Amino acid sequence: MSAPARRRPTDALSDDVTHLDADSSRAVRRRSLSLLGGLLRPRARMLAWAGLLVVVSTAGQVAGPLLVQAAIDTALPALRDGDPTRLLVVGGAYLLAAVLGGICAGAYVRAAARVAQSVLLELRRRVFRHTQRLSLEFHESYTSGRVISRQTSDLEALRELFDGGLTGVVSSLMLMLFTAGALFWVDWRSGLVLAVALVPAWLLTRWFQRKSQEYYREQRTASARLIVKFVETMTGMRAVQAFRREPTVEADYDRLGEQYRDANLRIFGVNGRYQPGLVLIGNVTVAAALAYGGWRVIAGELDVGALVAVLLYVKRFFQPIQQLGMFYNALQSAVAALEKVSGLLAEEPTVVEPADPTPLPRARGEVRLDHVGFRYGEGPVVLPDLDLEIPAGQTVALLGSTGAGKSTVAKLVTRFYDATEGRVLLDGVDVRDLSGTDLRRAVVMVTQEAYLFSGSVRENIALGRPDATDAEIEAAARAVGVHDFVLSLPEGYDTDVNKRGGRVSAGQRQLLSFARAFLADPAVLVLDEATSSLDIPGERLVQRGLQNLLADRTALIIAHRLSTVEIADRVLVMEDGRVVEDGAPAELAAGTGRFAALNAAWQDALA
The missing domain is CATH 3.40.50.300 (P-loop containing nucleotide triphosphate hydrolases)
Incomplete structure (x- = not known):
């Protein structure tokens, strides 16, 4: 039997993934998405149920301004004429929409949490099982600190994404979609005001995406290096103390800690510009919608209730964008972590089990x-x-x-x-x-x-x-x-x-x-x-x-x-x-x- 070709270990656990070329970056992204898709695919039914819940919940939230419009423009004039029925119907519908939306929102969070926790549990098991299966060559080539960071800080980043961010982004996207649709339904001209405001919001978000992606990769790299240094120091503490290397080791750890701090500060700096920028765009848009809508109300082209609904929808539209920005923070951290985890799982043993093993029930020892x-x-x-x-x-x-x-x-x-x-x-x-x-x-x-x-x-x-x-x-x-x-x-x-x-x-x-x-x-x-x-x-x-x-x-x-x-x-x-x-x-x-x-x-x- 000829020897198999020896595979050189890939640098799947390398912590220096900040400056990948375009082809490598796309390959890593495809590998990561493939891993995520493979984890979510068996849970498609539970995801579909969660999707239905979020649609009903969002519909309940979006119905509120429409019902406010109906109350102002229709129910209150009817009440003034001595007919309270319409106001009771609108009020009851508003209460029903609020209760239904709240119940479905809670059910959606629980369903999404079950999916998230089952995915994380499987991923933890898969990482541990795969690490044990890898050959000794792998474990002699990579430090234990890198492997530990895959099981700890990287999976923790994914947990933060699944626990809160993923549920928030789905509901935010649905809320934005339903809100925009309802706004155009109420008054399509006011919807155009919102559409114009989306241009600077989109440009700001694209800038934020590019910068945060770069900085979160740097942050994950700095985090992994800090963990590696800590694990290696604790493991080799006898040698550190025997050779009186505490000051040198402490200086190295301080330097890595400063790099980790600086990486986090760069992320906070990007967030500090993105969030206020979105708030500014949102407030300016509300002001523009109010000015334009108020002028049309005076001209008799728009009802007061419709103007109130327009303002509520415009204000609500920018709140999910801010949530999406926060989600993108968690997403970039999780994507960087998923790249490293998928890299570990992509490693293959160099010593493989035979497809058709020869039985040896009782060895003699020759x-x-x-x-x-x-x-x-x-x-x-x-x-x-x-x-x-x-x-x-x-x-x-x-x-x-x-x-x-x-x-x-x-x-x-x-x-x-x-x-x-x-x-x-x-x-x-x-x-x-x-x-x-x-x-x-x-x-x-x-x-x-x-x-x-x-x-x-x-x-x-x-x-x-x-x-x-x-x-x-x-x-x-x-x-x-x-x-x-x-x-x-x-x-x-x-x-x-x-x-x-x-x-x-x-x-x-x-x-x-x-x-x-x-x-x-x-x-x-x-x-x-x-x-x-x-x-x-x-x-x-x-x-x-x-x-x-x-x-x-x-x-x-x-x-x-x-x-x-x-x-x-x-x-x-x-x-x-x-x-x-x-x-x-x-x-x-x-x-x-x-x-x-x-x-x-x-x-x-x-x-």
């Missing part, structure tokens, strides 16, 4: 790297041509200087990455042909980080086998020598280790991760510098457990400590992606090669 070549992305070649066979049940130790390719071999065997050339075989089957379930059951990797999730010790050990019994969990803990320590905790196996294992030391976290791996009972166990956090007594304790538990499985041990090599059946010394020495530990130690020199230096250090 590993073969068949002329494997590998490079990270477009970088230099890390493994030029590695041909290696590890029989089932053999414990192999990989040694070599930093950058020799040891961890890369581990990532290829566990299929965190795919080989650029050649094949990685497990029991004669290309790992690219195995389902993720079969591969993860057969191959388990323990890394230097030894991450513990919030929860009990029992839950952390059972991560790979959630259905394991308490007896099996305790047996795994005993096997690696961590059972007595767990019993010394306040609540034993039910003790909450807190985030990142806050209640246990680094070495104890490593022992718990060993117990987790051993409970999973893989055919191949990969230890990538997994004893680096252990002190000498702890390492010896783990080595005794390793000797017992690695007897019937294949093991690939990557370590700088030569003490770890003592339990290996075979040692591979790597340099520049090639195996330069291969043999039993005692055999290589008796020779004159690199392992012999390393072993002699280690023995002298112990003495």
Whole structure:
């Protein structure tokens, strides 16, 4: 099976999207709208119901000035002539329109809120699920702060749009449309006055759209950078304090905070010109309609009630425009956020599941790297041509200087990455042909980080086998020598280790991760510098457990400590992606090669 073409990761999470060229900007916009359409399409029926409610609600609001006109021009003269019926009918109709409009408006807000919250829930789930599905290459290429900003600040911007802005813009548009129609119905000449006023309002709105779009992208970029800096600083706080970098980090954070503040101020500056401009245009239009309508009333061309209705409609028409301006603020922030979220969801795993996987119900653990070549992305070649066979049940130790390719071999065997050339075989089957379930059951990797999730010790050990019994969990803990320590905790196996294992030391976290791996009972166990956090007594304790538990499985041990090599059946010394020495530990130690020199230096250090 030939290796698939390696895809270079896109810059989907890049925070520098302010200066996209026209084609890229259109592509990003299409991608974002496609995502939004895909989220709304399944909810078309609920949206249609909400649309009907907003139409009825708007009709109720627009009917008010028409009824006022009828009351002034018809009902009041009838009342003066001794007929109160018409005024009662008009008053009742006004009350009915107000009540119906209010009920439908409330129902519309609730219906739109249900749609919005269901969309946001699905989007949150989709972002989390997709981020987990992405390959290790993605997570090693992008900072966690960027991914966190997608799930937090970007989704929060979308929530603000859906929660208030979207309901407001639909009702505002409908109100403007119905109001303009009613105005032309009452007096089309006064409607022309409004039409003339729309020209400067439209020009002002276009200016506002262009500026706010630019400034909101800058604001989202500044926000994401600020979050990235905060997350990275909190994650690396030990290094910050160890090297006394607090002033430098604080200065960087202050600079990013100022950029975020300045971006917000630019947005407020645009709003500060747009909103007063609309108010000015609206007031001038009302004044013009009043002057023109008053002159026509004096001339006998227009009734007083019609003039009142005209003024009410003109005044009401500009109120939704102001709401649309406020909505556009939220829209631009949400569009910028949606672009980033859609970019994340557009990322594809570089390690993909096979369409027709080869079943491997029970792996034996034979590993073969068949002329494997590998490079990270477009970088230099890390493994030029590695041909290696590890029989089932053999414990192999990989040694070599930093950058020799040891961890890369581990990532290829566990299929965190795919080989650029050649094949990685497990029991004669290309790992690219195995389902993720079969591969993860057969191959388990323990890394230097030894991450513990919030929860009990029992839950952390059972991560790979959630259905394991308490007896099996305790047996795994005993096997690696961590059972007595767990019993010394306040609540034993039910003790909450807190985030990142806050209640246990680094070495104890490593022992718990060993117990987790051993409970999973893989055919191949990969230890990538997994004893680096252990002190000498702890390492010896783990080595005794390793000797017992690695007897019937294949093991690939990557370590700088030569003490770890003592339990290996075979040692591979790597340099520049090639195996330069291969043999039993005692055999290589008796020779004159690199392992012999390393072993002699280690023995002298112990003495």
